[in-house]
Structures are given as C-alpha cells and as structure tokens.
Amino acid sequence: xxxxxxxxxxxxxxxxxxxxxxxxxxxxxxxxxxxxxxxxxxxxxxxxxxxxxxxxxxxxxxxxxxxxxxxxxxxxxxxxxxxxxxxxxxxxxxxxxxxxxxxxxxxxxxxxxxxxxxxxxxxxxxxxxxxxxxxxxxxxxxxxxxxxxxxxxxxxxxxxxxxxxxxxxxxxxxxxxxxxxxxxxxxxxxxxxxxxxxxxxxxxxxxxxxxxxxxxxxxxxxxxxxxxxxxxxxxxxxxxxxxxxxxxxxxxxxxxxxxxxxxxxxxxxxxxxxxxxxxxxxxxxxx
Numbered sequence: 001x002x003x004x005x006x007x008x009x010x011x012x013x014x015x016x017x018x019x020x021x022x023x024x025x026x027x028x029x030x031x032x033x034x035x036x037x038x039x040x041x042x043x044x045x046x047x048x049x050x051x052x053x054x055x056x057x058x059x060x061x062x063x064x065x066x067x068x069x070x071x072x073x074x075x076x077x078x079x080x081x082x083x084x085x086x087x088x089x090x091x092x093x094x095x096x097x098x099x100x101x102x103x104x105x106x107x108x109x110x111x112x113x114x115x116x117x118x119x120x121x122x123x124x125x126x127x128x129x130x131x132x133x134x135x136x137x138x139x140x141x142x143x144x145x146x147x148x149x150x151x152x153x154x155x156x157x158x159x160x161x162x163x164x165x166x167x168x169x170x171x172x173x174x175x176x177x178x179x180x181x182x183x184x185x186x187x188x189x190x191x192x193x194x195x196x197x198x199x200x201x202x203x204x205x206x207x208x209x210x211x212x213x214x215x216x217x218x219x220x221x222x223x224x225x226x227x228x229x230x231x232x233x234x235x236x237x238x239x240x241x242x243x244x245x246x247x248x249x250x251x252x253x254x255x256x257x258x259x260x261x262x263x264x265x266x267x268x269x270x271x272x273x274x275x276x277x278x279x280x281x282x283x284x285x286x287x
Contacts, residue, residue, distance in 0.1 A: 002211050003081045005101035007094075007125075010117040011087035014107040014143035016043040017176055019084035022105075024185035025205060026212065027059035032077035034062040037084050038097075044084045050183030058188055080212065090124070098128045103211040104138045105204070106164075110151040115158055122164060139207055142169030168203045171196075 004022055006015045019035065026033035037044040048063040062078060085097055098104070104125070108118045118140070130136040140159050145151040152169045159166035170176075175194060179185050186194045186201070 001079060001081060002103075002214065003083060003101045004208065004211065005083040005085060005097050005104050006107065007085050007089065007097060007104050007121070008106050008108065008118060009087050009089050009094075009121045010114055013087075013109055013114060013118075014141075014170075015087075016047065016084055017143070017170075017180070018105055018107050018141065019082050020044055020047055020180075021185045021187065021201070022208070023061045023082040024059065024187045025201075026080055026082065027061050028187050029212075031080050031212070032062075033080045033082060034064045034078045035082050035084070036064045038086055047180065047183055050181075052183070054183050055188070058184065089121075094121075094124060095128055098125065098130050098136055101136050103208060104131075104136060105141055105167075106138065107141050107143045108155065109143045110145060110155050115155075119158075119162060122162060137165075137211070139165040139167045139204075141167050141204060144172040145169035146172050165207075167207055168200060170200050173197055 006019045006022075008015055023033050023035040035044050035048065045063055048061060051058055051061070064081075083097070083101065089097065106118060106121070108114055122138075125131050125138060128136075131138055140155070142152055142155040145155070155169060156166050158164075175186065175189075175197060179189075186197050191198060
C-alpha cells in the first residue's frame, strides 16, 4: 500500500494543502485513497467535512483520524494513503513516519525561518536508513512563491546546496485559499480556470508517479532488454528491492530498520512525543 507523507516540523508551511491536493489527484485517477491526519488540529478532517457537505458528488476521499480506535482492517477499496503530519516532529516520532512512508514531500516557504527549520529537519531525516538508502524518497516543494520575486531561485539554490531534490514551487494564489474554504482542490475545478496552477503541479505529480503506480510483481520479476545484435536478453530483477523495509508503526512496537550500508550516526534525542498518543492500524503494517 503506497504511502505519501507530507512532512515539515514548522507549522503553517502548507502541509495540509499538499496532502489534500495529492489525495484529490489520486481520487481523480480512480485510486481508492485515504487521507490520514496525524495532526491534533485535524485540518484535513475539517476539509473533508466541508467537501462532503458542499460537494457530495466530488470524487470520494476517505478520511482517517489516526488514533487508538482506528480500524484494524483497510476499508474496502482503499489502496493508497496520503498522510498529513503535525509540526514539531523530532526523534522517534519523525523516524516512525519515515518507517511508514514510501515518499515524503517537504513543503517550504521562502523565509529564513522556514528554510532553517526545513534544513534542520532534513539533517535529521537523512540519517535515517530508509532515507539514506533511497527506500523512502524525499523532495522539496516551494510554497506561496511570489512570481514577481526571486523566491523560486532562492529555494532552488538553497535545495541544491543541501543536496535536496527541489520539484518546483506553487505560487501564492488566492485559488488555494478558496479551495480550502470550499473543501475542494484544483483537481476538482475546471481545468481551463486553473491551468496556470495545474502546470506547477506537473513536476510534483511526475515525481510521485512511480510511487503511486509501482510496477506489478509480474512486470518487476522479469525485465527485458536488447543487446547490440538486437536479440532480447532476459534479466532477473530483485523484486524485493523495489519495496521499502517491511516494518510496522503500531504504537509501542520497536523500530527495527534494515541495517544501513554505512554505520548509522547517533539519532537525535526524542522530544515531545507527538505521536505517542496515536496508534497506527494493522492494515498499514508492512508484511
């Protein structure tokens, strides 16, 4: 079950905007998607409530508040999860999200405070084996970028200097505010009315595509290529290497990541315990 997590420990960075839009994109692609909200503010749950009330015929997105009473089985038809995470994730809380995710998007606004906070978060993330080995991929999205300024260029340079994959920026457009108020996303609106903003989403969606639509086991088991004489050569593929480490995030279970290729540096000490109150349902356990 592919899991996309939106992570930034600084509040107000645009995590819920990214999460709701990815969930809506999945719904429009015919994917059974669940929008998980681990933030105590429950922003995405409020958004889903508006969506259900004002747009009952919109593409379905299943809401899920992660707590101790979460269902033990995946709801029928759900195949993907988009996870909106809280601000202030450190230590074990952050590691649990990484163990849970196949891809992480980090929205970053262009201010010195936002960039510094994101850089510190990345410094912690890159020590985790699933990030350092590439089993969980990570990329940055610029948020609320003013096209009249050099915001995007600044974020591009900042990302490059830190070895972060920068996917591009979403402009500071009133449409996003209006969508939030109405419980919709750009993907629910007529394309001709939001074409400029949809174009900015293309590199983000292209980056997510392999995670949202991974190769089937049949296609992954055997690959073919042609040699210099044009003869087809069969190559075995390590199917298991295409999947992340199979671990659970059920509350209280020890994290047991696969040993990294290089000695892992000491983990930052745990702070806050924001996820301690939440239990992850067993259907998300990696088998």
